[in-house]
Amino acid sequence: MEPTYKRVLLKLSGEALAGSASRGLDFEIIGKVCDVIKKCNEAGVEIGIVIGGGNFWRGVKDGGDRMERTRADHMGMMATVLNCLAVADVLEQKGVSVRVQTAIEMREIAEPYIRSKAVRHLEKGRVVIFGCGTGCPYFSTDTAAVLRAAEINADVILLAKNIDGVYEADPKLVPDAKKFDEISYSEVLAKRLAVMDSTATSLSMDNSIPILLFALQDPENIYRVIMGEKIGTKVY
Numbered sequence: 274m275e276p277t278y279k280r281v282l283l284k285l286s287g288e289a290l291a292g293s294a295s296r297g298l299d300f301e302i303i304g305k306v307c308d309v310i311k312k313c314n315e316a317g318v319e320i321g322i323v324i325g326g327g328n329f330w331r332g333v334k335d336g337g338d339r340m341e342r343t344r345a346d347h348m349g350m351m352a353t354v355l356n357c358l359a360v361a362d363v364l365e366q367k368g369v370s371v372r373v374q375t376a377i378e379m380r381e382i383a384e385p386y387i388r389s390k391a392v393r394h395l396e397k398g399r400v401v402i403f404g405c406g407t408g409c410p411y412f413s414t415d416t417a418a419v420l421r422a423a424e425i426n427a428d429v430i431l432l433a434k435n436i437d438g439v440y441e442a443d444p445k446l447v448p449d450a451k452k453f454d455e456i457s458y459s460e461v462l463a464k465r466l467a468v469m470d471s472t473a474t475s476l477s478m479d480n481s482i483p484i485l486l487f488a489l490q491d492p493e494n495i496y497r498v499i500m501g502e503k504i505g506t507k508v509y
């Protein structure tokens with residue numbers, strides 16, 4: 274069976290890598306996610322990954338009014354690198370070829386982000402993990418995911434979350450809230466639905482990159498959506 278998508282940008286939240294502890298790294302979960310990434314890689318899918326950093330530090334929430342915003346965001350960018358290195362290492366242990374590129378130069382640790390090199394790595398079958406978000410404060414790692422997806426011409430953004438789709442209301446508060454199979458960007462923005470922040474949402478709308486949002490709880494979902502199975506919600 275041929276994958277539906279040839280080049281994808283996978284966004285993983287940092288919290289998802291922490292498992293139930295919600296802080297730090299749960300290598301059992303990372304291992305399961307990496308098994309599926311390996312399976313997709315072996316199916317010939319080109320995979321770029323952006324990872325959040327919330328399992329170590331959430332700029333605004335953790336810095337709050339105790340820190341200057343830009344510096345708190347810089348700490349968040351560095352938190353993403355911890356996750357990138359952990360995921361890269363586990364992928365390598367599983368025999369997957371991987372490169373880490375960071376938006377802020379730290380050459381002793383990773384390659385600097387160079388778009389054309391990233392694309393070359395993808396073409397050679399390497400997984401590319403993008404660290405440090407966009408490299409700019411005030412931008413989320415969701416925005417980084419959309420930006421990198423646009424730059425590498427990804428077919429789709431895979432938003433693996435702790436919720437299984439986009440709902441008309443928070444299903445924890447409204448148990449019978451309706452889940453959307455598909456929804457347009459403009460509707461997401463107009464209804465202020467919690468898919469991504471509005472900067473990330475409008476960037477993907479302006480660049481016509483569809484988003485598939487689904488639950489990471491079962492990591493196999495990553496493979497399922499790449500193979501065209503309709504789970505979660507498609508934002509287009």
Ligand code: GTP
Binds near residue numbers: 383385
């Ligand atoms: P090609 O040979 O162009 O296909 O790519 P390559 O990544 O295999 O070759 P390159 O010589 O660029 O890199 C060899 C190894 O060094 C890879 O593991 C890279 O990730 C790593 N590397 C390349 N540039 C840097 C850098 O600036 N900093 C760090 N830390 N590693 C780098």
